[in-house]
Amino acid sequence: MRDHSIQTGPVDLKDVWASLNSQGYALTDDREMGLSRRFPDEFRQMHFNKYILRHDQGDRPADRLRARDVVRYWRHDGGLSLQEHETITITDRADIPGKRDHSRVRLLSDPQARKLICTFLQLVPPSRRKPEGTFGLNLFRTFTNIVTQPHHDQEEFIIVYVLTRIGGGAETYLYEPDGVAETGDPIAEPVLRHQLDKGEILIFEDKLFKHGATPLRNPSGGTAMRDALVCTVDHRGTYLAESAATSSAALPRTKAG
Numbered sequence: 001m002r003d004h005s006i007q008t009g010p011v012d013l014k015d016v017w018a019s020l021n022s023q024g025y026a027l028t029d030d031r032e033m034g035l036s037r038r039f040p041d042e043f044r045q046m047h048f049n050k051y052i053l054r055h056d057q058g059d060r061p062a063d064r065l066r067a068r069d070v071v072r073y074w075r076h077d078g079g080l081s082l083q084e085h086e087t088i089t090i091t092d093r094a095d096i097p098g099k100r101d102h103s104r105v106r107l108l109s110d111p112q113a114r115k116l117i118c119t120f121l122q123l124v125p126p127s128r129r130k131p132e133g134t135f136g137l138n139l140f141r142t143f144t145n146i147v148t149q150p151h152h153d154q155e156e157f158i159i160v161y162v163l164t165r166i167g168g169g170a171e172t173y174l175y176e177p178d179g180v181a182e183t184g185d186p187i188a189e190p191v192l193r194h195q196l197d198k199g200e201i202l203i204f205e206d207k208l209f210k211h212g213a214t215p216l217r218n219p220s221g222g223t224a225m226r227d228a229l230v231c232t233v234d235h236r237g238t239y240l241a242e243s244a245a246t247s248s249a250a251l252p253r254t255k256a257g
């Protein structure tokens with residue numbers, strides 16, 4: 001039975017879709033997406049805590065705390081059906097060989113998170129949407145470095161949503177792929193360099209840019225910290241290729257509007 005509590009409402013996304021189609025990225029914010037003014041604080045209270053976030057050995061930057069959820073989605077005329085994907089294990093990514101597991105958070109039990117997922121999946125231009133797939137949600141709490149160097153995530157679209165930021169720096173950047181040397185050092189000007197404030201959202205097409213962010217800077221007398229959600233509209237190979245034979249037969253258990 002459809003859960004009407006997560007209807008996304010009549011949000012006009014034409015400008016976001018036009019920017020994505022013409023320049024490969026778009027900036028917006030949570031209020032324009034129809035999310036509550038309280039969303040960032042409530043989401044952080046519920047999910048950015050010591051029971052969910054953790055640092056995993058070998059993960060970089062070395063002081064970054066994180067958690068992940070992966071949601072399976074099916075699009076249909078009336079909206080979306082969602083269910084928790086069976087695994088969040090990711091293989092051979094971020095220059096770290098082998099399989100990696102991070103702390104798992106199961107966000108579909110939170111109605112506000114379900115609304116967020118539906119809203120973010122609507123950011124994908126209609127002509128680019130797949131009938132089904134997986135959507136990754138990464139919760140990142142950083143204090144110093146945010147990433148190691150400009151990189152691709154090897155997914156279709158990336159959505160960065162900043163929930164809070166204490167301190168300066170943390171300027172998100174996008175480079176054309178050949179604007180970054182093999183060493184990771186930029187050799188051209190970025191296409192975009194923007195310090196995302198609380199509530200701001202950046203969506204971009206992953207293959208068009210190498211992305212990253214500059215380090216945080218402590219405020220005077222304080223300690224910098226940034227909480228962000230980095231979501232991915234995944235390629236099929238990330239989570240579904242191995243189970244393709246069974247996934248088309250799998251029935252969605254949870255529906256969203």
Ligand SMILES: [Fe+2]
Nearest residue numbers: 151152153211
């Ligand atoms: Fe990334």
